[in-house]
Amino acid sequence: MSVEPALAFAGGAIRTMDPHSRAANVVVVQGGRIAAVGPASLLDAWPDASRVDLGGHTLAPGFIDAHNHLSVAALAPSWGDASAIGSPDELVAVVRAHAAATPTAPWVRLHGWDEGATGYTPTAAELDAAGIERPVVVAHYSLHQCVVSTAALAELGIGRATPDPPGGEIGRAGDGQPSGLLLERAWSEAHARSMAAYADRDRWAEHVTARAYELVRDGITAVHDAACAPEAESLYAAMVAAGTLPLSVLALPHPSAILSNEQGARLDGPPTGDGDERLRVGPAKLFADGGIAIALDTTIGGHPVHHGLLMDDLEACAVTASSRGFRIAVHAIGNTGVDATLDAFAAVDARGSADHRFRLEHAGVTGADQWRRLAALGAVAVVQPGFVEHVGIQSQGVRFDHHHWLAFAGLADAGVTLAGSSDDPCAPAAPLWCAAKGAGRTTSTGIRFEPEQAVPFDHWLEAYTAGAAYAGGQEHERGRLAVGLRADLVVLDLARDPAEVVETWIAGVPVYRRDDG
Helix, strand or coil: CCCCCCEEEEEEEECCCCCCCCCCEEEECCCECCCEEEECHHHHHCCCEEEECCCCCEEEEEEEEECCCCCHHCHHHHCCCCCCCCHHHHHHHHHHHHHHCCCCCCEEEEEEEEEHCCCCCCCCCHHHCCCCCCCCCEECCCCCCEEEEEHHHHHHHHCCCCCCCCCCCEEECCCCCCCEEEHHHHHHHHHHHHHHCCCCCHHHHHHHHHHHHHHHHHCCEEEEEEEEEEEHHHHHHHHHHCCCCEEEEEEEEEECCCCCCHHHHHCCCCCHHHHCCCEECEEEEEEECCCCCEEEEEEEECCEEEEEECCCCCCHHHHHHHHHCCCCEECCCCHHHHHHHHHHHHHCCCCCCCCCEEEECCCCCCCCHHHHHHHHCCEEECCCHHHHHHHHHCCCCCCCCCCCCHHHHHHHHHCCEECCCCCCEEEEEEHHHHHHHHHCCCCCCCCECCHHHHHHHHHHHHHHHHHHHHCCCCCCCCCCCCCEEEECCHHHHHHHCCCEEEEEEEEEEEEEECCCC
């Protein structure tokens, strides 16, 4: 049997992210795996290896985006763009144009509505003015609310007498009629139906491939798809079988109806850890609170602040999923949501098991007691340093008395492992951009956003590699430059400001090179 030729990377700084071999000058790759890591003399031991000159740049493990919605983000180009809509006339024009472009789709879906940027929130009546008989949905950029047309309300069975679902809210006009606004779980079914309208497997696979290569250019070689519906898991499996999935995926199982904690028949399927390095099952994805209606119970200047929605089925669903062989990942942004998550983790922990590897997704508003509880449970905080930009702008410098927004330093200092992520498409994905935000804690508008919660840039490189791998239970296959691990690599130009990705390698094969011409 022939032996694949080896590659020896040298000529630059090497960040192994491995506490057992931090000092290294050479990394040897063979057969898609790391074959050796060590001093310059290692080159003499591999005389036939082809040399890869780093040109003074930095070699690191490929980035892992530990909270990315690849299967959803990939379809965004299929939907109408609502990000710049600021008036009813603009809304009607975009709805009509997209309906004409997708004549066979049962639902007409627009995406990216952002009232914070445009000052505009659509209504059902304004959508109806487009004259489209099919249901129309305008999804918020956060994926936690939407506005639908009257036809969509009818399709969903929502009327004046329809009660708010647990963990959701139906917006209403002064006369009690639904306004078209569906908040949190109230829009779950609208999401599922409008996704299905665009998720033709062949086209969906093309979109996933295209989006994956965009991520690869940012140095991302693996993602944790943080709310992976059964049909998305099936799509990924088909792409792996066909050899067309460009990067590795850890799929966090979640129902098609977004924001639901009822996993249903999926709990009878493959549990956490099933699969291989290309596609593996991750923890079950659950929700403690909303993304718009985040659950807060705190004070500002001594004045109480109570806000948001809690998902009261979290603990029961967490215990059930754990009993069926799944680890748990819980979305929690507000401090009350974090408390509910900690209680759910404790309930699962009380039932035994050696390594739950609990994941707290977002950890938006937290305090010192919560940091200590997370550390005691061995939990990982899957955080988004890029959130410094939009949360910092939205907060306008207002601070809580005893809690902190995006408390990266507080969590890390308490001993909680940080895993770097983006929440793409809800925020920019590029790890280097996100890391700079997490290290600088400064928005594009100049707001210094709780700067004491900054974490150094180098720490973010670890969070996007070893930290993210640990969060996914993948520390034995990726995230470090160590012998036997997968040769997913990134070459970084850290001398530039901002830092840039020079090359991305997946399984020892170059898949992106910066154009220096």
